[in-house]
Amino acid sequence: MDHLLSQGQERDELFQKAVELRNQFYGHRIHLRGLIELTNHCARNCYYCGIRHDNQGVRRYFLTDGEVMQAVEFARKHHLGSVVIQSGEMQGEGFVRKIGMLVKEIVRITQGTMAVTLSCGEQTEDTYRRWYDAGASRYLLRIETANPDLYTRIHPAGYDWRYRVECLHHLKQIGYETGSGVMIGLPGQTVEDLAHDLLFLKNLDIDMGGIGPYVEHAQTPLFAYRDTLRSPKERMELTLRMIAMLRILMPDINIAATTALQAVSGEGRIAALQAGANILMPNITPKYYRDAYRLYDNKPGTDQSADDSLLAIEKMAALAGCTIAYGEKGNSRHRSNRNTINGLSNSASAATGSC
Ligand code: 5AD
DSSP states (O other): OGGGGOOHHHHHHHHHHHHHHHHHHHTTEEEEOEEEEEEOOOSOOOTTOTTOTTOTTOOOOBOOHHHHHHHHHHHHHTTOSEEEEEEOOOOSHHHHHHHHHHHHHHHHHTTTOSEEEEEOOOOOHHHHHHHHHHTOOEEEOOOBOSOHHHHHHTSOTTOOHHHHHHHHHHHHHHTOEEEEOBEESOTTOOHHHHHHHHHHHHHHTOSEEEEEEOOOOTTSGGGGGGGGSOOHHHHHHHHHHHHHHHHHHSTTSEEEEOHHHHHHOTTHHHHHHTTTOOEEOOBOSOHHHHTTOOSSTTOTTTTOOHHHHHHHHHHHHHHTTOEEOTTOOOOOHHHHHHHHHTTOSTHHHHHHTOO
16 A cells, blocks of 8 residues: 555656566557547436536537448558447447447458457446457446445445446456456545555456546536545546556556546646556547547547547657557457466467567
């Protein structure tokens, strides 16, 4: 736990160690995921999230198939090896079919050269399986916090922390590269909670980590607690140390420099790369919709086109002394290493070290 509060030289050494380990597995190379924010319609009412169902102030949208495929074409043209389809949480056969159809189309049109990640919330095991069979190979579902009591406090009654954990197990069993993570600086969250978060992610044996600061949103219930929060700078510092610690605990996983970091500091994502992260996610959602997918206030890049977003990311990588690995899917080494250890067939990429 001490490392999460480290300062000065100790902090520098922590980050140095994390970067060394990152470089051991991934070199100074950053992999990109083109982020497509498919829809801000959401059935949930999470107390922290700006696109929660009951927020009347949101202009709701759903990208057309054409808009999604245009974004995919942008990703293909710019040699992004993977895209993430992220959405509010929706249920129902129509939504399940729509996602399955989009995944199939992306795989078909890119001839399987582009990895498709989904981040569409809690779904049934059957739905996860259908999307996997359609060609999605990765899934992101943050646990948000490994403390069930804190989870209860930041969600309406009936939102079941254990079911969310079950979802993560389903995803792993089906065969997805599975990503999870937490928010840092939630009201009432302690440093001890954060230490448990790290152990939770380690025990779950995730392939990808996404850790970002909690950022308040004025049209959400948690905004009432804004005066009790750690300062943005403190949240950023804690997030960076969490990233570094996660890298040290799980050196071969993919770790994102998350966009929320940029909302608390202009240098946030560069700092994350300097603390051991190896993934950046340029937003390639059509510009017109960017502002409507506002999970938290000060979301950066809402006025940027996909081209601008990519340029900004290239600059960040360069400033952190990294290069971008264009044209590679950027699979989690953790996944291929685990499969090699278990003697599974997926050992080709592990053996050659190819991405
Ligand atoms: N601040 C930071 N992150 C947020 N998310 C949702 N709302 C906020 C917020 N106010 C994160 C959650 C979710 C992911 C898609 O966005 O961790 O899993």
